[in-house]
Amino acid sequence: MTAFALLFPLAITTLIAVLLYGMPSLMPATLPLGVSVPRARSGDPAVTRHVRAYRMAIIASWILSLALLLGLSPTVPAAAVLTSVLFLVAASTVAYVVARSGIVRAKRRGDWYADATVRPPANVASVQQPPAPVGWLVFSLVVLLVAFGIGVAVYPSLPQSVPVHWGASGQPDRFAPKGVWSVFGPLIIGVLVAAGLFAVSFAVRAAPVRADQSLTAEQNERRASLIQSAGSSLIGRLTAATAIMIVWPAVVSWLWPDASGAVIAGIVVGVALMLIVVVAFVLASRRAAATARVAVDGDMLGASARSRRPGAGSVSAAHDSGPAHASTPDAPDDDRYWKGGLIYVNRDDPAVFVQRRFGVGWTVNFGRPGGVLFGVVLVVLVVAAIVSALVAGH
Known part of the structure; x- marks a missing residue:
């Protein structure tokens, strides 16, 4: 090993x-x-x-x-x-x-919520849809088309047995007879994946974003716009990273079949790119929430300062001694909608995507048909990836 x-x-x-x-x-x-x-x-x-x-x-x-x-x-x-x-x-x-x-x-x-004042349940925020990640799709298709061109050019000179799997050492450990599928199969799958991710981007852009009860309508609109833009950008960048990760092993195996470890190194770089993209999305989502939060906190602090001016009336001791948000209502006690704190099921909530209760990013509302469909597709993709990896290892 x-x-x-x-x-x-x-x-x-x-x-x-x-x-x-x-x-x-x-x-x-x-x-x-x-x-x-x-x-x-x-x-x-x-x-x-x-x-x-x-x-x-x-x-x-x-x-x-x-x-x-x-x-x-x-x-x-x-x-x-x-x-x-x-x-x-x-x-x-x-x-x-x-x-x-x-x-x-x-x-x-x-009975911790017995004396707590809570906000009413949130609705979804209206927002103008961000543009589709067309540029990333075009980039991905160009990368795949260039790889197709290279494959067509070198196809006659390829050996009759071509590698289709590489071990941890970077050396090929499984071969198949030369043919259209064994040579171009990964690229064909790459095109289908790119098209599928682009279709998913439309669902992400159209899905309602749950409003924050503590923000104004304008602030929620800005927050929802930033979150949907981040989601659309995430899909586009994942499409590009996937295309690169699919193209690299194919092209390297055609042009430099003796390059030890180059295929595995390329896959590792592709995985690293995907991780970077996901981290960037998480940071962008948190920045969207922080941008709206700074605005509302600034409004509250300004209101608190105005209330302290002479003639503004009496102010409670809690307002004088604590932060501006200390007396604002708490979020509703909606644990009943969160199964295990991880899975959200609320048929009365129109939002398809909601912020996670534990963990970063967003999850789907399995009480909505769109959320169920998204979850089923995700499970199918994960199972398919595991099965493919197990089959390829034999």
């Missing part, structure tokens, strides 16, 4: 563990482990205790997953990677569910 084949899954497993460990810090204080609590209870000892227990469980799960990886790698390297990652995900999910349940029980026993 090569050093790369061992270090790469080690790095992936560690990255997943770090993200899971830091996830509570990325969430609002009123959503510890995805449980809705009033601001006055966000620092409750029960909350602190269960969040700490979750993080300790993540550390223990990571250590055990690394032990599985190192123990199985010498004998069954492929199974070692899959086993360690699946164990980490499964153990972390159990830790999350157990810790979250503790906070839910404490909230119910203490």
